[in-house]
Amino acid sequence: MSPLVGEVHPSLWVGAKPPTGEYLHKHGTKVLVLCAYEFQPHDRLFPGVTVLRCPIDDHKPTAQETVLVKQTAKDVERHVRAGRHTLVTCQMGLNRSALVAGLAMVRLGVKPADAIRAIRSVRGPDALCNKDFEQMIVRYRPGVR
Numbered sequence: 001m002s003p004l005v006g007e008v009h010p011s012l013w014v015g016a017k018p019p020t021g022e023y024l025h026k027h028g029t030k031v032l033v034l035c036a037y038e039f040q041p042h043d044r045l046f047p048g049v050t051v052l053r054c055p056i057d058d059h060k061p062t063a064q065e066t067v068l069v070k071q072t073a074k075d076v077e078r079h080v081r082a083g084r085h086t087l088v089t090c091q092m093g094l095n096r097s098a099l100v101a102g103l104a105m106v107r108l109g110v111k112p113a114d115a116i117r118a119i120r121s122v123r124g125p126d127a128l129c130n131k132d133f134e135q136m137i138v139r140y141r142p143g144v145r
Contacts, residue, residue, distance in 0.1 A: 004093060006122035008115075009108065011080045014101045014123055016093035021046045030084040033076060035096035050084075052076070058095050060132040069136075073103035080108060094123055095130040102128070102137040112138045 005015030017039060018024070018032055024046060032046055037055040054072035056065045079086045088104075090096035098119045105115035116137055120127045128134040 005087065008101055008118050008122050009080065009105050009110065011083055011085050012076070012101055012104065012108075013085070013087040014093055014097045014119060014127075015087055015089050017091060018046070018087065018089045021049065024049050024087070028085045029087050031076070031079045031086040033072060033086065033088040033097070033100060035072075035088060035090040035100055039091055050079070054096075054100055056096055058090075058130060061136070066136070069100055070103065070140075072100050073107055074142075076100060076104035077107040080104065094127045095133050098123060098127050099130075099133040099136060102133075103140050106137065106140050107142045112140060 005013050007013050024032060025048060029049060031050045031052065033052045033054060034040055035054045035056060037057045040053060040055055043051045052072055052075055054068055056069060061069060076086055076088065088097040088101045102115045102119055106112055116128055116134060
């Protein structure tokens, strides 16, 4: 895949703005998650791909955004467990997409510190520079409100 996209867990990828539908098909992407509040293109740009929307801003999440992020992470977990190549994106592929992917990884049984380390090893040291997002992953316990 492009350097703007990297695999952080089997069948789970994180990246910047989503590539075209043709590129997604070429690389076997079945599920695309759009996390950038400011970048929510129409589904028709991604034919044959399931599009999940989790539009959040790159700031401390509101209570409503927190619920949306956790639900999206649960949906991502379901798709990854089913072996569907899933790409989680945001504007830069560093914070919002990393948050959703990190929570999904914890749901998949990865320890929070290991999820953060895996994301940073693929996306670079600036990944999860939003400390509120990093702490959400550290403190996340699936099934606990």
